[in-house]
Amino acid sequence: MNEINPSGWRPAMNTTSIVQEIETFTGNRALQLEEALLFEIGSPDRSGVDFDEVTDIDLSALGPNARKGAPNLPGLSEPETVRHYTRLSRQNYAIDLGVFPLGSCTMKHNPRLDEKVARMPGFADVHPLQPVQSVQGALSAINELAVWLVKLTGMHGVAMTPKAGAHGELCGLLCIRAALEAKGDPREVILVPESAHGTNPATAAFAGYRVENIPATADGRVDVTALTARLGPDVAGVMITNPNTCGLFERDLKVIADAVHAAGGYVYCDGANFNAIVGRVRPGDLGVDAMHINLHKTFSTPHGGGGPGSGPVVLSEALAPYGPLPFTARQADGSIKLIEEEDAYLEHPHAFGRMCAFHGQMGMYTRALAYILSHGADGLRQVSGDAVLNANYVLRSLDDVLDAPFGPAGHCMHEALFSDDGFAEGFSTLDLAKGLIDEGYHPMTVYFPLVVHGAMLVEPTETESKAGLDQFIGAMRSLAERAKAGDEMLKSAPHLAPRRRLDETLAARKPKLVYKEV
Amino acid sequence: MTRFFTKDHEWIAVEGSEATVGITQYAQSQLGDITFVEVPAVAATVAKGDSASVVDSVKAASDVYAPVSGTVTVVNAALEDQPELVNSDAEGEGWLWKMTLSDPSELASLMDEAAYQTFVTEL
Numbered sequence: 001m002n003e004i005n006p007s008g009w010r011p012a013m014n015t016t017s018i019v020q021e022i023e024t025f026t027g028n029r030a031l032q033l034e035e036a037l038l039f040e041i042g043s044p045d046r047s048g049v050d051f052d053e054v055t056d057i058d059l060s061a062l063g064p065n066a067r068k069g070a071p072n073l074p075g076l077s078e079p080e081t082v083r084h085y086t087r088l089s090r091q092n093y094a095i096d097l098g099v100f101p102l103g104s105c106t107m108k109h110n111p112r113l114d115e116k117v118a119r120m121p122g123f124a125d126v127h128p129l130q131p132v133q134s135v136q137g138a139l140s141a142i143n144e145l146a147v148w149l150v151k152l153t154g155m156h157g158v159a160m161t162p163k164a165g166a167h168g169e170l171c172g173l174l175c176i177r178a179a180l181e182a183k184g185d186p187r188e189v190i191l192v193p194e195s196a197h198g199t200n201p202a203t204a205a206f207a208g209y210r211v212e213n214i215p216a217t218a219d220g221r222v223d224v225t226a227l228t229a230r231l232g233p234d235v236a237g238v239m240i241t242n243p244n245t246c247g248l249f250e251r252d253l254k255v256i257a258d259a260v261h262a263a264g265g266y267v268y269c270d271g272a273n274f275n276a277i278v279g280r281v282r283p284g285d286l287g288v289d290a291m292h293i294n295l296h297k298t299f300s301t302p303h304g305g306g307g308p309g310s311g312p313v314v315l316s317e318a319l320a321p322y323g324p325l326p327f328t329a330r331q332a333d334g335s336i337k338l339i340e341e342e343d344a345y346l347e348h349p350h351a352f353g354r355m356c357a358f359h360g361q362m363g364m365y366t367r368a369l370a371y372i373l374s375h376g377a378d379g380l381r382q383v384s385g386d387a388v389l390n391a392n393y394v395l396r397s398l399d400d401v402l403d404a405p406f407g408p409a410g411h412c413m414h415e416a417l418f419s420d421d422g423f424a425e426g427f428s429t430l431d432l433a434k435g436l437i438d439e440g441y442h443p444m445t446v447y448f449p450l451v452v453h454g455a456m457l458v459e460p461t462e463t464e465s466k467a468g469l470d471q472f473i474g475a476m477r478s479l480a481e482r483a484k485a486g487d488e489m490l491k492s493a494p495h496l497a498p499r500r501r502l503d504e505t506l507a508a509r510k511p512k513l514v515y516k517e518v
Numbered sequence: 519m520t521r522f523f524t525k526d527h528e529w530i531a532v533e534g535s536e537a538t539v540g541i542t543q544y545a546q547s548q549l550g551d552i553t554f555v556e557v558p559a560v561a562a563t564v565a566k567g568d569s570a571s572v573v574d575s576v577k578a579a580s581d582v583y584a585p586v587s588g589t590v591t592v593v594n595a596a597l598e599d600q601p602e603l604v605n606s607d608a609e610g611e612g613w614l615w616k617m618t619l620s621d622p623s624e625l626a627s628l629m630d631e632a633a634y635q636t637f638v639t640e641l
Contacts, residue, residue, distance in 0.1 A: 447577040453548075504576050508553035509601060 032498055035087040037515055038074045048078035091498055093442040095303070099464055099472045101394075103415040103445040103457025104197070104245050106275045106297035110367070114300060117370040118363045128358035132338050139336040142359060143328040145369040149293060149312055152380070153271075154282025157320030159313045160327060161360040165272055168292025168311030169203035169239070171324060171355050175290055175315060176237050176266045177207060178322035178352040185264065187236035193222040194451050195244035197270045209236060216451050220246035220406045220417075224256060231263035237289070241270035243277065245449040246406055247391065247415035247457070257287025266290070266319065274298045275461065276388055276414030279381035289316040295361075299368035310364035321350045326359060386462035387414050390469060394458050397473045401480040405452050414461070420454025424486030429454035432479045434501055437494040439475040522585065522625055523634035529609055530585040532625060540613040541573060541582055541604065544638045549575035552604045557593035558615055564588065566624050571614050573604065582614060586624040592616040 027034040059066040076084070093100070100107040118124065126135050146158045159175075162168040173190070180186055190204035193214040201211045214227045222240060238260055242250040250256075257267045269283050269291040275298045283291050295310040296303040303309075315323050325348065326340045338359075339347050375383065388411075395416035399407045403421035406412070420429045433443035433456070445457040458476075460469055482490045492501060519533045527545035531538045546552065554574040564570045564584035571582040593615045597603060604612035619625075629637060 450578055505551035505553060508551075508574070508576065 033087045038084060041084060042074055042076040042080055044075040046075035046077055048081060099468055100442050101444040101458045101460055103459040106459060106461055107303055108300055108461040109463040110300050110302055113374055114367040114370040118366040123366045136336055139328050141369055142365050143330055143336050145365050148372050149314055152278060153314040154284030155314035156317040157315045157323055159323040161324060161355045162311040162313055163356060163361060164309030165292055165294045165311045166199045166203055168313045169199060170207060171313045172268045172290030173203060173207040174352050175319040175322045179319055180236055187234055189235045191230060191235060191238040193240060195222060195246055196239055196241040197245060197272055200239040200270055219409050220248050221250055224252045227256060228259045231259060235265045237266040237268055239268040243273045243413035247412040247417050248406060249413050253286045272297055273414055276384055278384045280384055289319050295364050295368040300371045301364040301367040308361045308364060310361040322352050324353055324355045325351045383462050390460040390464055391416050393469060394460055398476055401477050415457055415459035417452060418456040419452050423483045427483045429456055431490045432483050434493040435479040435490050438496045521631060522628035524585045524628055526583050528582060528585045535619050537619055538613050538616050539585060541608055543608045546605050546608040550577045551575055552601045555597040555601045558590045560590055560593060562590045585628060586619055587621050588617040588619045590615050590617050
């Protein structure tokens with residue numbers, strides 16, 4: 001039932017027709033194209049652009065910084081450049097190709113409508129240094145998105161500028177630091193539960209705090225007793241991910257927040273998994289003081305490839321006065337004012353500083369706002385409902401062949417968590433993940449969270465249809481059965497990918513950081 | 519020489535007021551292939567429970583905690599080029615650092631070999 005293409009338009013193939021031994025002159029395998037490095041294509045005297053001849057340049061102003069020789073740049077024509085990146089992109093896996101079940105990092109469809117809106121010249125072709133009167137439309141879009149984010153989270157204010165999740169975490173912790181210092185009560189410790197996102201302890205350390213771990217309970221949630229017992233005058237705050245990285249809702253967040261506030265600390269919530277609760281739970285109602293929202297995870301802006309991300313941070317009434325500059329404010333006459341350093345002493349005197357030079361990621365704001373407006377409040381509610389339903393469908397469709405450590409305790413939220421318990425001796429989560437590549441899927445997150453042995457974290461999101469999920473589940477069932485039966489072929493998977501299993505250990509122990517010896 | 523173990527899977531072999539510290543066979547088996555070991559600085563003073571070293575594997579980066587308080591005297595320089603020694607001989611050639619003990623009474627809170635083996639089988 002999970003066979004791809006059951007109508008049979010593809011010519012019948014028996015397994016022996018996939019012949020690995022055939023070698024081609026080029027190394028290509030039909031449409032599976034090999035590609036050289038950029039520096040190995042073309043020649044330095046080639047260029048896709050015509051430059052004017054330049055003679056007699058005076059380099060004296062550069063002094064010792066003037067280049068002694070030509071830079072080692074690749075020389076390619078435009079079609080060579082286009083083909084290079086197109087070929088590489090064909091070896092890539094993307095959300096536009098199929099199910100992307102990466103847990104802990106919501107990978108959802110980016111509606112094309114949002115792309116169209118982001119490309120409108122009034123948004124795409126403006127410059128951050130333009131006079132504010134000439135970009136009222138763009139500023140108004142930022143302001144409207146800010147209003148939506150505050151409303152959806154039940155918070156008091158929002159810092160729009162942080163450029164990604166971890167940047168947002170830092171922004172939130174700097175707000176906490178500024179608030180405590182304003183009270184003359186600087187503190188040293190941030191508590192981070194084991195069920196929190198991996199970036200949280202790194203952020204706390206980067207913000208100058210000492211990190212202390214709080215254990216998880218047997219059911220995968222924060223150990224409230226251990227956390228409250230640790231609270232004291234040295235604890236600046238806690239960082240909690242909700243829903244957490246086990247795919248579970250932290251039911252005791254309100255109790256925790258009350259205890260933290262009573263001890264004079266603040267609550268940071270990692271909002272990376274906000275997609276599971278948007279439209280249903282407002283973090284502000286749970287006592288959260290700061291939470292970043294990854295626009296690329298919840299509001300469908302493009303994801304991966306190193307950016308551009310966007311991580312606005314919503315702030316409670318207690319922390320909002322310390323949020324960074326600049327931000328937008330709607331005036332009585334309807335126009336938008338940009339509050340920057342010149343005015344801050346009047347309107348926002350306690351800002352801790354800036355997170356970035358300008359207003360943040362305009363292209364992401366417009367996509368996120370288009371997503372929110374096109375879905376509406378009821379549509380956003382359905383997004384989280386469908387995301388959670390899909391995850392539970394995956395969990396219950398696989399919990400008879402894969403061990404689901406928190407499965408017996410009840411429903412999951414946005415992601416289904418499995419362990420390698422029950423695999424044949426010598427078979428691991430890595431083998432199953434590599435097998436998934438042969439099946440044509442990007443593997444799920446593996447070996448995280450650390451609290452589960454050989455963890456496999458699957459987040460289908462609301463993007464997938466039941467048919468799409470059934471096919472993925474079929475592939476997972478087949479692989480789980482092979483891992484339990486000890487199918488040796490699985491240990492050397494992938495067999496059908498452009499490259500076989502890579503030696504990750506050797507790559508980490510003896511990394512090669514240059515493409516050729518010089 | 520007496521060997522003690524911690525709940526965080528470190529071992530410490532004590533001889534007088536000198537000791538050698540590493541991670542256990544069980545710990546290396548759980549971490550998988552070790553790719554990098556960050557050893558403490560020589561002459562660093564560590565308190566019991568301090569994060570003194572970091573072990574990176576293909577699966578995770580893990581802190582190694584000082585089993586007892588004291589001063590680091592020697593670190594295992596071979597690990598810089600051969601982190602795999604921790605995999606092949608965790609409780610021998612894969613040792614991480616040697617230290618002098620500032621409070622030998624802290625050893626009383628650690629497990630002996632038999633107690634640790636029982637602890638591991640119950641995990």
